[in-house]
Amino acid sequence: GAGVSQSPSNKVTEKGKDVELRCDPISGHTALYWYRQSLGQGLEFLIYFQGNSAPDKSGLPSDRFSAERTGGSVSTLTIQRTQQEDSAVYLCASSLAPGGGRNTIYFGEGSWLTVV
Amino acid sequence: AQSVTQLGSHVSVSEGALVLLRCNYSSSVPPYLFWYVQYPNQGLQLLLKYTSAATLVKGINGFEAEFKKSETSFHLTKPSAHMSDAAEYFCAVSRGENTGTASKLTFGTGTRLQVTL
Numbered sequence: 402g403a404g405v406s407q408s409p410s411n412k413v414t415e416k417g418k419d420v421e422l423r424c425d426p427i428s429g430h431t432a433l434y435w436y437r438q439s440l441g442q443g444l445e446f447l448i449y450f451q452g453n454s455a456p457d458k459s460g461l462p463s464d465r466f467s468a469e470r471t472g473g474s475v476s477t478l479t480i481q482r483t484q485q486e487d488s489a490v491y492l493c494a495s496s497l498a499p500g501g502g503r504n505t506i507y508f509g510e511g512s513w514l515t516v517v
Numbered sequence: 518a519q520s521v522t523q524l525g526s527h528v529s530v531s532e533g534a535l536v537l538l539r540c541n542y543s544s545s546v547p548p549y550l551f552w553y554v555q556y557p558n559q560g561l562q563l564l565l566k567y568t569s570a571a572t573l574v575k576g577i578n579g580f581e582a583e584f585k586k587s588e589t590s591f592h593l594t595k596p597s598a599h600m601s602d603a604a605e606y607f608c609a610v611s612r613g614e615n616t617g618t619a620s621k622l623t624f625g626t627g628t629r630l631q632v633t634l
Contacts, residue, residue: 492560
């Protein structure tokens with residue numbers, strides 16, 4: 402596709418269940434980011450993948466959160482034992498090489514997660 | 518550490534009026550600065566970015582921003598607001614280096630722009 406693709410677009414889950422969110426970056430983009438957007442909290446960095454380098458996991462809020470990127474392309478963000486405070490929009494983004502500078506970071510439309 | 522502060526969570530202007538959205542940054546190294554826009558139920562779209570070239574940066578949809586080092590500011594402006602500009606606007610900063618963790622963006626909390634008739 403032309404842009405960053407995320408699925409599901411909406412997910413309602415019961416507290417305590419595990420959820421998986423998928424991100425398909427723009428073809429050829431080696432850098433991939435996950436952000437969380439909560440009401441009143443702005444955009445919070447979660448994790449960053451760049452090529453074969455070890456990911457930067459410094460933004461993951463707890464050990465219930467994990468992410469992987471298989472084959473340098475698709476990424477999955479997993480939240481175990483979901484809590485109500487996990488309700489948010491989870492945004493994936495990608496860029497050529499490391500972004501945040503001369504390479505524009507492109508965002509997907511997000512996965513809206515509601516924990517009930 | 519880097520951070521941005523967006524003054525005003527909500528801004529309301531009349532159609533045709535000047536738009537001014539404020540952003541101040543804090544960075545220990547020369548920053549790269551960005552403005553993103555988010556329309557309802559959509560992802561973020563890059564409006565413009567400053568990457569140490571010209572201090573006055575022009576973006577899409579008639580928006581521009583000026584990097585002022587002395588004021589640590591990167592305010593977003595548009596001479597004449599249009600109804601279609603109603604959205605949420607985010608200022609962001611990165612370290613300005615294309616390596617490793619320097620590349621992640623740190624966002625402000627956003628400013629919601631309302632445009633009235």
